[in-house]
Amino acid sequence: MAEATDIKKLSDFDVLTILQSRECFVCGSRKIAMRSHCSRCYYKLAPESRNALYQRFGAGYAEGYVASLNELGVEAAYVEQ
Numbered sequence: 132m133a134e135a136t137d138i139k140k141l142s143d144f145d146v147l148t149i150l151q152s153r154e155c156f157v158c159g160s161r162k163i164a165m166r167s168h169c170s171r172c173y174y175k176l177a178p179e180s181r182n183a184l185y186q187r188f189g190a191g192y193a194e195g196y197v198a199s200l201n202e203l204g205v206e207a208a209y210v211e212q
């Protein structure tokens with residue numbers, strides 16, 4: 132069972148690393164580098180949540196990304212570092 136302590140705390144660095152990777156953080160499928168999610172996870176998101184992923188890094192992207200993780204069932208929180 133997931134407990135509060137299992138919430139993944141993601142910094143800008145973590146979010147950038149995930150963005151650059153070719154593995155979907157949510158489901159582990161292959162994704163295109165510099166895309167937030169694999170296409171399957173991406174299309175599960177509400178349109179406004181997808182739009183939040185087009186913000187610039189440092190101007191809301193990381194927060195929008197973490198919110199999209201929560202929407203996809205991954206408990207994560209954005210932490211500033």
Ligand SMILES: [Zn+2]
Nearest residue numbers: 155158169172
């Ligand atoms: Zn995925």
